[in-house]
Amino acid sequence: MKSEAKIITIDGPSASGKGALTKALCQFLNYKILDSGLLYRAYAYFYKIRLASDEIKENITNLDIEIKNNELIVMFKGRNLTNDLRSEETAKLASELSALKDTRANLLGIQRALNNEDGLVADGRDMGTVVFPNAGNKFFLNASVEIRAKRRFLELQNRGQEVNMRDLIDDIKQRDLADQSRELSPLLPADDATVIDTSDMSLEEVFSFTKKLIKGN
Ligand code: C5P
Numbered sequence: 001m002k003s004e005a006k007i008i009t010i011d012g013p014s015a016s017g018k019g020a021l022t023k024a025l026c027q028f029l030n031y032k033i034l035d036s037g038l039l040y041r042a043y044a045y046f047y048k049i050r051l052a053s054d055e056i057k058e059n060i061t062n063l064d065i066e067i068k069n070n071e072l073i074v075m076f077k078g079r080n081l082t083n084d085l086r087s088e089e090t091a092k093l094a095s096e097l098s099a100l101k102d103t104r105a106n107l108l109g110i111q112r113a114l115n116n117e118d119g120l121v122a123d124g125r126d127m128g129t130v131v132f133p134n135a136g137n138k139f140f141l142n143a144s145v146e147i148r149a150k151r152r153f154l155e156l157q158n159r160g161q162e163v164n165m166r167d168l169i170d171d172i173k174q175r176d177l178a179d180q181s182r183e184l185s186p187l188l189p190a191d192d193a194t195v196i197d198t199s200d201m202s203l204e205e206v207f208s209f210t211k212k213l214i215k216g217n
Contacts, residue, residue: 005136005216006031006119009127012141013176013187014091015148015155017198017206021141022123023067024207025214029121034114035072036124036131037094038065039107041085042074044093057106083159088171095175098125099182125179128190137214140189141206143199145172 008025010018019035026033039060046056064075074081084090097103111131114120122131128138143151149169156163179187189195194213198206 003136004115004132004134006117007115007132007135008119008121008137008139008214009132009135009190009193010121010123010139010141011125011127011129011187011189011193013125013148013179014172015152016141016143017151017201017203018123018141019072020203021139021206021210022121023070023072024203025121025210026067028207028211029119029214031119031121032114032116033065033067033072034111034120034122034124034127035065036107036111036122036127038072038074038085039110040094040098040103041090042081043103043107044090044097045081045084047097048090048093053102053106057110060107060110083161086156086159087161088156088163088168091175092171095178099178099184101184104184125187126185128193129188130185133190136216138190138193139210139213140193140195142195142197145169145176147199148172 010022012018022033022035025031042060042063043056046059051059059076062076066073074085108131128135128140146169149165149172152172153163153165153168196206196209
């Protein structure tokens with residue numbers, strides 16, 4: 001299979017630093033962004049309002065996702081869905097639905113269609129293993145549960161959402177376990193991915209480390 005140098009995959013568990021690295025690389029390389037977790041969250045959001053799967057797919061294809069002030073803003077028919085999609089409630093439903101074959105199959109084509117000539121940085125759980133197995137540059141980020149919970153806590157607090165640290169640690173552990181042990185597309189580094197533990201690294205450190213390893217750009 002031909003390796004696609006202009007696809008960079010960044011996989012890993014929640015709050016491992018994937019989102020920040022993905023945005024930094026996109027801005028540096030002028031590549032397009034795919035935050036696949038956001039698509040799973042959108043899937044959950046539309047599922048919750050009881051849409052049928054064809055309608056969900058169509059709505060997801062019509063989302064308008066843009067980086068503004070270093071944040072991904074999701075608009076749908078003029079409505080800003082960002083906070084709804086980033087809530088812990090949506091994350092839990094997204095995690096449950098993401099274990100189902102139909103959900104993954106419905107989102108596979110949508111994700112692959114985002115590949116383009118300008119280049120793509122794809123952030124998720126199975127970007128390097130399933131969605132873009134021929135990506136030329138694959139990374140898998142990890143960090144301790146405590147550090148990840150702290151990062152998520154600050155992120156949600158900045159967004160004005162009140163959460164309890166203990167609940168957050170429990171949620172993250174539960175979600176990790178579900179993501180790692182599911183049958184379809186479990187959370188795993190691809191064989192050819194570089195694994196990076198970001199627990200004691202700043203974003204700048206992760207960014208410059210990754211940048212040096214990227215080939216063919
Ligand atoms: O990354 P984020 O926390 O936004 O993802 C929400 C949920 O979507 C994850 O907990 C995971 O279950 C699911 N997901 C997935 N495959 C991906 C991206 C996200 O199963 N590629």
